[in-house]
Amino acid sequence: MPVWLNRQRALLDFALSSLGRRLGKTLGLAVVYTLIVAVLASVMLFSHAIRREAAQVLAGTPELLVQRLVAGRHDMIPAERLDAIRAVRGVKSAEGRLWGYLFDPAAAANYTLMVPADRVVEAGSAVVGSGVADVRGVAVGDLMSFRAHDGNLVQFRIKDVIDNDSALVSADLFLVSETDFRRLFGVPADRFTDIVVAVRNPREVRTVAEKIDAALPDTRIILRDEILRTYESVFDWREGILLVLLVGAILAFAIFAWDKASGLSAEEKREIGILKAVGWETSDVIRLKAMEGTVVSLGAFLAGYLLAYLHVFHWGAALFAPVLKGWAVMYPEFQLTPFVDELQVATLFFFTVFPYTLATVVPIWRAATVDPDQVMR
Incomplete structure (x- = not known):
């Protein structure tokens, strides 16, 4: 076990140094990645919190x-x-x-x-x-x-x-x-x-x-249950409208992330060729590049979710609160109770982290299976 852990730690150190050599590309992708995750997480956190708040309030309504x-x-x-x-x-x-x-x-x-x-x-x-x-x-x-x-x-x-x-x-x-x-x-x-x-x-x-x-x-x-279902439908409808408006931004990010993840530069191909030439196995190269993708995607996810949490529960979700609250002359000013749904986090994690990490594997596998001499040429 210590040998395996030391091996993974060495791969992680090498992955971080590799990302550091492409700092500009890495930071550009991480910033866009973080903002997209922050927007999506903000919508989910705010809609879920306000739905939960309404359910607690309406629990005291007449039967x-x-x-x-x-x-x-x-x-x-x-x-x-x-x-x-x-x-x-x-x-x-x-x-x-x-x-x-x-x-x-x-x-x-x-x-x-x-x-x-x-x-x-x-x-x-x-x-x-x-x-x-x-x-x-x-x-x-x-x-x-x-x-x-x-x-x-x-x-x-x-x-x-x-x-x-x-x-x-x-x-x-x-x-x-x-x-x-x-x-x-x-x-x-x-x-x-x-x-x-x-x-x-x-x-x-x-x-x-x-x-x-x-x-x-x-x-x-x-019935009280009918009132609760009506509020659920209203919040689901408004959340859906906001997410539809964000589809363009999400698709743009998907294209951007796929291009960055799947388009290997000449320097990266040369690096893979050198690693293969000095004795690295194909599985090691794939594991290394997958680790790089994981570091970027996981870091962006954590930063984006933290930003969304602050935006919703400390800054009042100023970007889109009027859409989810509803249009009115008198906007209710209230402090939402912080609440995180584990299933919601897992869903967002699956749809933001896994696609990018997997997108890095295919081009790396193609480059790693080619003869090192041909790759370096």
């Missing part, structure tokens, strides 16, 4: 949502439907929700107005998300005014600003009291936007949904 449909459109649901839903076997609780969207001409942005169930907001007051506070330049104690459905002006005094820790879902929130919500939109006291339902047994969610659907035919039942 069932019940919405009323009129002519195929979402409509306000009567409060009397609460009793009908609570009477369904398996339902733990059912509560009406009030929420909607309000366009703010001053910021050219849509806010999500909502009556919170987990906190009390006094009439005339409001709790806003960090995105709303930034885009309107308001702070605690400031006033914001909107026109109600009847044209009258409704004023809100900012009571609190939600911190950035939950900005992924709270950036555009505008929390108000039930009285102010109904006054602003003209919603009657016996109407709700939708109804949230909690189920006693999580394994019976679909069964309970089918019972509610049978009891209330004019409603639409939305």
Whole structure:
């Protein structure tokens, strides 16, 4: 074993010295290689992290949502439907929700107005998300005014600003009291936007949904799992668009890498001929050149992945975050939790390191099997 290790160490030393003699070519290839790996890894890291963040946030959403449909459109649901839903076997609780969207001409942005169930907001007051506070330049104690459905002006005094820790879902929130919500939109006291339902047994969610659907035919039942799948599809779609846009750069790199790996220069051919002439076996030459390719590709992969990690988790993925977050006036500012998926790393490693390493073997094998005298000529 020590003999074998010493042999591999000697081959590695020789490979590094050989790369050093072609420093310009090696650095040029390594820089391009690193940038391509960094871009691909950034897309994968960011999309996976934001998908995981969304899944954790949505894990706390209601198990069932019940919405009323009129002519195929979402409509306000009567409060009397609460009793009908609570009477369904398996339902733990059912509560009406009030929420909607309000366009703010001053910021050219849509806010999500909502009556919170987990906190009390006094009439005339409001709790806003960090995105709303930034885009309107308001702070605690400031006033914001909107026109109600009847044209009258409704004023809100900012009571609190939600911190950035939950900005992924709270950036555009505008929390108000039930009285102010109904006054602003003209919603009657016996109407709700939708109804949230909690189920006693999580394994019976679909069964309970089918019972509610049978009891209330004019409603639409939305499951938490369906919301999660929708978000997954959205993130997959946006990630796919970004990767398609990068196809040109990836193909250009593939051509560049193949040309650099497969096109042996006269100096490299002469070096192979000398090695064969002094007694090197063909397998040793192939192992040496494969080791050179491995050093370049592995070094570029590690550097590119480290650069991608810093870009996503420390620099906010500034290059393409708007594409994956979505286009909006208020971009949510939040810090992603660093997370690395082993399968993702292995996939990226396989598709970036192995092709280049293998591309170096074929031309080396051809040159190493030719008579040394002919090669040196």
